Amino acid sequence: MLSDPVTPTQITRGQRLWLYALVTLIALFLVVPCLLVIPMSFSGGTYLEFPPKSLSLRWYQAFLGSPEWRQATLTSLKSAGLTTVIATVLGTAAAWGIHQRSTVFSQGLRGLFMLPMLVPLILVAIGLFFLFSRLGLNGTLTGLVLAHTMLAIPFVVIAVGNGLSSYDMSQHMVAQSLGANGLVAFFTVTLPQIRISVLSGAVFAFITSFDEVVVGLFIASGSNETLARRMFSNIRDQVDPTVAAISSLLVGMVVIGMAVFMILQPKAKR
Amino acid sequence: MTGLADRMPSGRATRPEGINAPLLRRAARQEGIGFALLSLPGVIVVVLVLVLPMAWLFWMSAFDNAGNLSLENYERMLRPIYQRTFTTTFRIAFVVSIACGVLAYPIAYLMAQSGPRLSMLLMLCVMLPFWTSVLVRTYAWLVLLQRTGLINAALMDLGLISEPLALVHNELGTIIGMVHVMLPFMILPLYASMKAIDPALLLAAANCGATPAQGFRQVYLPQTFSGLASGISLVFVMCLGFFVTPVLLGGGRVSMWAQQISDNISLYGNWGAASSLGVVLVLCTAFVLGGMRMALAQIEKRGR
Amino acid sequence: MQGEVAIREISKSYGTYQALDHVSLDIAPGEFVTLLGPSGSGKTTLLNVLAGFIRPDSGSIRVDGQEFLTLPPHRRNLGMVFQNYALFPHMSVARNVAYPLTLRRVPKAEIARRVATALETVKMGHLADRPIQALSGGQRQRVALARAIVFEPAILLMDEPLSALDKNLREHMQIELKRLHDKLGTTTVYVTHDQREALTMSDRIAVLNHGQIVQCDTPSRLYDHPVNRFVAEFIGESSFLPVEVSGGATRLFGRPLALRERWSGHGTPLLLVRPEKLAWREPEGGGNRVDATATEVIYQGDSYFLNLELPGKSQIALRYNPHAAGGLVPEPGQTISFWLAPANTILIEDAA
Numbered sequence: 055m056l057s058d059p060v061t062p063t064q065i066t067r068g069q070r071l072w073l074y075a076l077v078t079l080i081a082l083f084l085v086v087p088c089l090l091v092i093p094m095s096f097s098g099g100t101y102l103e104f105p106p107k108s109l110s111l112r113w114y115q116a117f118l119g120s121p122e123w124r125q126a127t128l129t130s131l132k133s134a135g136l137t138t139v140i141a142t143v144l145g146t147a148a149a150w151g152i153h154q155r156s157t158v159f160s161q162g163l164r165g166l167f168m169l170p171m172l173v174p175l176i177l178v179a180i181g182l183f184f185l186f187s188r189l190g191l192n193g194t195l196t197g198l199v200l201a202h203t204m205l206a207i208p209f210v211v212i213a214v215g216n217g218l219s220s221y222d223m224s225q226h227m228v229a230q231s232l233g234a235n236g237l238v239a240f241f242t243v244t245l246p247q248i249r250i251s252v253l254s255g256a257v258f259a260f261i262t263s264f265d266e267v268v269v270g271l272f273i274a275s276g277s278n279e280t281l282a283r284r285m286f287s288n289i290r291d292q293v294d295p296t297v298a299a300i301s302s303l304l305v306g307m308v309v310i311g312m313a314v315f316m317i318l319q320p321k322a323k324r
Numbered sequence: 325m326t327g328l329a330d331r332m333p334s335g336r337a338t339r340p341e342g343i344n345a346p347l348l349r350r351a352a353r354q355e356g357i358g359f360a361l362l363s364l365p366g367v368i369v370v371v372l373v374l375v376l377p378m379a380w381l382f383w384m385s386a387f388d389n390a391g392n393l394s395l396e397n398y399e400r401m402l403r404p405i406y407q408r409t410f411t412t413t414f415r416i417a418f419v420v421s422i423a424c425g426v427l428a429y430p431i432a433y434l435m436a437q438s439g440p441r442l443s444m445l446l447m448l449c450v451m452l453p454f455w456t457s458v459l460v461r462t463y464a465w466l467v468l469l470q471r472t473g474l475i476n477a478a479l480m481d482l483g484l485i486s487e488p489l490a491l492v493h494n495e496l497g498t499i500i501g502m503v504h505v506m507l508p509f510m511i512l513p514l515y516a517s518m519k520a521i522d523p524a525l526l527l528a529a530a531n532c533g534a535t536p537a538q539g540f541r542q543v544y545l546p547q548t549f550s551g552l553a554s555g556i557s558l559v560f561v562m563c564l565g566f567f568v569t570p571v572l573l574g575g576g577r578v579s580m581w582a583q584q585i586s587d588n589i590s591l592y593g594n595w596g597a598a599s600s601l602g603v604v605l606v607l608c609t610a611f612v613l614g615g616m617r618m619a620l621a622q623i624e625k626r627g628r
Numbered sequence: 629m630q631g632e633v634a635i636r637e638i639s640k641s642y643g644t645y646q647a648l649d650h651v652s653l654d655i656a657p658g659e660f661v662t663l664l665g666p667s668g669s670g671k672t673t674l675l676n677v678l679a680g681f682i683r684p685d686s687g688s689i690r691v692d693g694q695e696f697l698t699l700p701p702h703r704r705n706l707g708m709v710f711q712n713y714a715l716f717p718h719m720s721v722a723r724n725v726a727y728p729l730t731l732r733r734v735p736k737a738e739i740a741r742r743v744a745t746a747l748e749t750v751k752m753g754h755l756a757d758r759p760i761q762a763l764s765g766g767q768r769q770r771v772a773l774a775r776a777i778v779f780e781p782a783i784l785l786m787d788e789p790l791s792a793l794d795k796n797l798r799e800h801m802q803i804e805l806k807r808l809h810d811k812l813g814t815t816t817v818y819v820t821h822d823q824r825e826a827l828t829m830s831d832r833i834a835v836l837n838h839g840q841i842v843q844c845d846t847p848s849r850l851y852d853h854p855v856n857r858f859v860a861e862f863i864g865e866s867s868f869l870p871v872e873v874s875g876g877a878t879r880l881f882g883r884p885l886a887l888r889e890r891w892s893g894h895g896t897p898l899l900l901v902r903p904e905k906l907a908w909r910e911p912e913g914g915g916n917r918v919d920a921t922a923t924e925v926i927y928q929g930d931s932y933f934l935n936l937e938l939p940g941k942s943q944i945a946l947r948y949n950p951h952a953a954g955g956l957v958p959e960p961g962q963t964i965s966f967w968l969a970p971a972n973t974i975l976i977e978d979a980a
Contacts (some may be wrong), residue, residue, distance in 0.1 A: 167363075170370060170374055174375065211576050272589075301460040301464070
């Protein structure tokens, strides 16, 4: 590690050692809590401990064996799946419309689509709780998907917008000159070339919905309780090691996702 | 100025319209509408699910419990209990954003300066928490910091302490957890601003006779200010309205703004109080972000 | 024959900036017309108006009698070659060329045949299965061309298609494009800022400046009889000398000028001096003599660069071929004379 070059014009050898030591500590601070839940989840005791005194899969069995946890997981997957599809379609269409015009109006639209990212979640949550109680959408999957779609749209608009800003619009124009109408040109020429951006927008949308706690806390009650909401209540009210098992599964998913991304990345660049 | 502006449109109007001009204007309008229609479904969702309820909250904040127009909800915020919430929130947000700035700088710096392999490794260390659910991370900290947790156990084993420290269910635990949650949001913009610096500038500085420390201070550091400032303000704003981590790690003893709003609804059903708190929170957020933008624009202007 | 274009009074402004100012141009079927001008002259805007990517404020474009302005780009049936070729990176060479045919629902077997023919035409038949990324600049250029001609459009539009190629390849491709045009006979509108390219390939050249067509003529008319200083400067190497007009008589440095036709233009004319039209000995039948002092003489291999000082302190710089002057190489400070035959004595308006 020490052989890696840090521009010698900025830093002396002694300072470099300090820098490496400091950064190692910060990196550990970032990573260790995420990974620590994995060994803990295999604990055989009824109480969380580290290192675990005995190993077992009992907390995974507790998770999979509980109808409530299974139901919550299913709700979260359904909500995240629907949100991903809807937000990606709406966000991509919006980004494409905005990109083709550079008027004050389209700048305003872009601003509007950033709003869900800027308003504090707790406000969104109580606002929606209020609105949905009048529309009868509290505790429904429809309400949940609607709320999560709204929260996810900015990420799709940003990701697709970034993709489009490095996309050569003459590609779209030449397709039109060759006889494709706007829609056909978009699907045969533009979309294949911005697919990485659309895909990353979709991933963001999925995570936004799946990990969302605060809004779900207010509007996802009853049989449509989300996994995140159930985890939150569980952590707040009783520290149940089942959460460790779920957390490990979630961290495992992130690690797998990152590994897949790492493997695909060089291909995408070429 | 006005004379010219007055004359211009009339001068153009007297000119005969070109061939097909009305037809082309209509076609241009239709095209514009077509592009706007692409955004329409998204706009409907955002307006219906965000703007409408927000407007409703703003509206409600201006009425007292009896339904009369009043400033009662805003006056209530001057009470000591709310004052304490505000001071706690701002104090925590301030400490967390400064801590994030301090911790993010060295790691972002090393990421920007080192070779591709180390840089990639560090990036992974940032991305893992970035993509991991806030709940999972908060849960991990709860377990790490509790009385029988890993940190207390390690410190006792080392003989540094004899009694376990109270690391969680208080402000300290809240801050530790929040720093962990916010740190990636600080590192990423900072790294981007460092990556944009031309390395030749530092060679040039050295060539002009600057020592490494001088080169860093006088050439490198100023160019990272904008990334640092935007990262810190982003983290600060996110901290102001943060809910999950303070509730779980504060254990009910750390009352932050978002929790106050939530309690007003779920415990007292007081919509006026909750919405007025929300309005002020939104205004604070807009104020910090807007102020940040203006300050950055100012710096940019001065730089040129 | 198809591909007759009638452009009438096309105007386009962006705020106060007039990109096109009442441009009219007729293009005959099968003609190769080049739009030539400096950047910002409106040549690319005009091409994009033709293609349907820019909507003008007013005007009319008729192609074979049909009004084009209200047609969307995909229904204009124009082949277009972009400056950066705009080949689809996610398709192979053959699929790129097949794209317009697929859109037209041409049967598969015929697509294959026509793609092969088009690629053969541009000498790219052997690379049909390559990905675009594997092609060189010149090869991409050819594929883009094949894709634009494969559906036999009535009109071919090209936006500086050779500007990204190096000089040798560019000159080679100019000749090839010209041959291809002779073979296909497709009406072609070609945009460039390179005057030599325009002179090499065009039937007619429209010179644009500030959104207007300054002059539209055959290459030789444009070169020999530019309507004003702007055109003269833009096409070929040229210097200008002031001419006095009094009572219908024209004089250069006090001497009367022998002209083929009397000056009938507006304002004070300028004498256009093209280096290759100068005679370094008095021509038979006489000519207009100019005396000059060589102030700088710089050797440049096939020629010399001369800086000449003329009466009245005016200066001209020109490339001088000693071969044409009987081997005479002036010393700095030496006085020399040159002549312009009346046919080569061209007066132009002083409008930049």
